[in-house]
Amino acid sequence: MMVKRALLFPGQGSQYVGMGKDLFIKYPIAKETFQEANDAMNVDLTKLMFEGGITELTRTEYAQPAILAVGMAMFRVYKEVVGTDINYMTGHSLGEITALTCAGSIPFASAIRIVHRRGELMREAAAIGGGAMAAVNELGVSEVEAICASVSSIHKGGAEIVVVSNINSEDQVVISGHKGALSEAAERLTKRGAIVIPLQVSAPFHSPLMAPAAVQFAEELSKYTFSPLQYPVISSVTAKLYASSDEIAKVLTEQLTAPVQWVAVLQYLRENGVSEAAELGPRTVLKKLAHHTAGMKVFAFDHGPDAEQLLSESKVAKEEYPLDFIIQCVSIATCTRNRNWDSEAYAKGVITPYRNVQKMLYQLQQSGDQVTWAHMEQAYAMLLSVLKTKQVPEVEQLSRLERLLAEYGLQENFGQRSPIGVLNS
Template sequence: MRKLALLFPGQGSQYIGMGKELLDESAAARELFAEASEVLGLDLQQLIFQGSTEELTRTENAQPALLAVSTALFHAYMDDIGVEPICLAGHSLGEFSALTSAGAIPFADALRLVRRRGQLMQEAAAEGLGAMCAIMGSQPEQVERTCLNVSADMNRSVVISNYNSSTQLVISGHREAVEAAAKQLEQGGARIAFLKVSAPFHSPLMQDAAARFEEELAACTYHPFRWPVLSNVTGKPYESLEQIVPYLTKQLTAPVRWDLTMRELLAAGVAVAAELGPKQVLTQFVRTDAKSITCYPYEKTLERGQLKEELAGEIKDEAKRRRTNNVVTRCLAAAVCTRNRNWDLEEYERGFVAPYRQVQHLQQQLDESGEEPTKEQMQEALEHLRQMFVTKRVPEQEQQERFAEILRLTGTTELFSSLLQQESH
């Protein structure tokens, strides 16, 4: 099976009408948007589909809107394709979408965080002191040297804020310094394009906003990663939940190292990627610097169909893997490989053989239908296994370990956490 990565775009990808095809087709997406509207206290669909470009582009609106669209597309991907990624990565704001999709930040909390992040960034923008400019066709070393020289000469700060690709960098800082650095680089043969922002994102000038945002981040509760998530600050996967607050804080003042993210994806052997969000910005970056990775945008109905066709073999393998690695199958295996300490044949027939046959019958039904077990079917299998363990007189500690292993291997620990709590008493 080829390795897959899921990518989430950042601010700048938003546009009026983004995600409309998905919402027209998916009741689940409409429910997610309704939840977002309730959390934010605004009509998100109205903002995205009937609002003005100026209103949507406001940082405090664009960020939660993009998070909602990307999260809806992630759910659509998992429902329709479901091939497990080896990692997730997001560009700037997109890192929040990645962390949310990986289960580390609850959706409602992520919405509140990015709304506040946007407000703090918007407040910095209101000062009008900063600017950002894209630089195309200049080497990073030349841009870095120019930024250092201009900053020293003018006593004003300008830095590289985004290492987007081998052909595109972004500089950020005091407006006068950014303009001076951009002019020098243009005279040296680079192409420049000033961004429609007035705040110097991902630069030291965002330090006050970062300090205030850190307090917001520290007040949240984070949860285990379902898949690895790459950090914009390091380009490497988060190693622990404790890194979320410092990394997302530093992200406001440090450059976005998308170049390191691309290298990490290549080093990990990623062959296919999907961009879960509007437009195709990250897809183009991948096609520029990671040509061995086939990247698909995933916003439009046609695009989603193309990715599904590309992953047809993986989808088949994933379905087979799930059929052979589910709670019911694991219960059968655990029942057989656990040592028996009960030689009362009548009790064994009643307490082990009969429930084992019930789980076998359940597995046969799943094999015939090709479906995954429901929560009720998994619960039934676990209860039968509990009875079989009792009959075999398996020690309580070993029972706990067996149940914990089954839930871990099948990714259902959270779903059946009460079972483990019950076993520990």
């Protein structure tokens, strides 16, 4: 029976000085990733991550791109070394942007710039003051929500609010709001037996008070075009799969004011058969939050023993895949009639991915290296992009793809990326 796997990406707060340094030393692909991040920001982000200090690294406009860069580096290493199937991706707050980037919808350099701007907007909101956040432990979410609603309805005639902003686990939620309302809610929650821990932030993230920053972030996102998703991604806002990349700007904007539904995300994974997950990013935050999720084992890439177990799959589970499959993908892409005369769209959706796969195929043929699952997925993603961009009728697309997968017995392998779902994106 095939094991279903998910990749989890953490959010802000997981940063620390030295993060990613081992990857940088051991893996050329990680070193390249960090250099891409440096170039995208025009800042020596790598030096800041490796040498600190922690005060500057913790500044939200630096912490967010740094965490994203580590997540992307780990993802590329994971794909290069392990190459096993990935059924779902998801991320906690900022981590959702990392997931969308690893799923191919946001170019890495663009993602670095997006989260840098996101961090600036959050810092500016923090500078305004008047807001606070606190972690609430040992009390159920429904009771916390009820107390927050009660306080918001009476505090200063409703002029101040406090809301649940993160549902992290069965025994931990985070609340955000005006300082006065939050303080009163904390007192009531403590009387009910909760352990309330103020967080060292000065803005109420994931609450309605972030609406001005959300408006500006929406303007920033409007500058970008998002590509079709190459893997299923679950939003931490809706706890549902993205239906298409068209939803990205809207959902990421909502994320600044809406609560993080992490418990619902983990529930979705379990209900859909995921039994293993890898946390890709600094520290082990998401592994700890998943300790109540029965039937799902989470390995944290930043934890030495876990990383060894994840990477050992390359020795015991890696299969040899057929080079002919890649050749067939290239052949179908070449022979398919084009119905799209938009030169810009054609260059992006056909020429670029086709040339990348053609180069990959040539290198494999010359080197004689083993074909990995990452190679297979790149070829298949290219073919999907070409068929869609060339505006091949959907019935014809489905027929071609079904025949191809059936010929190589790969229906189950690509089952989580249904051609219909991709084509409608």
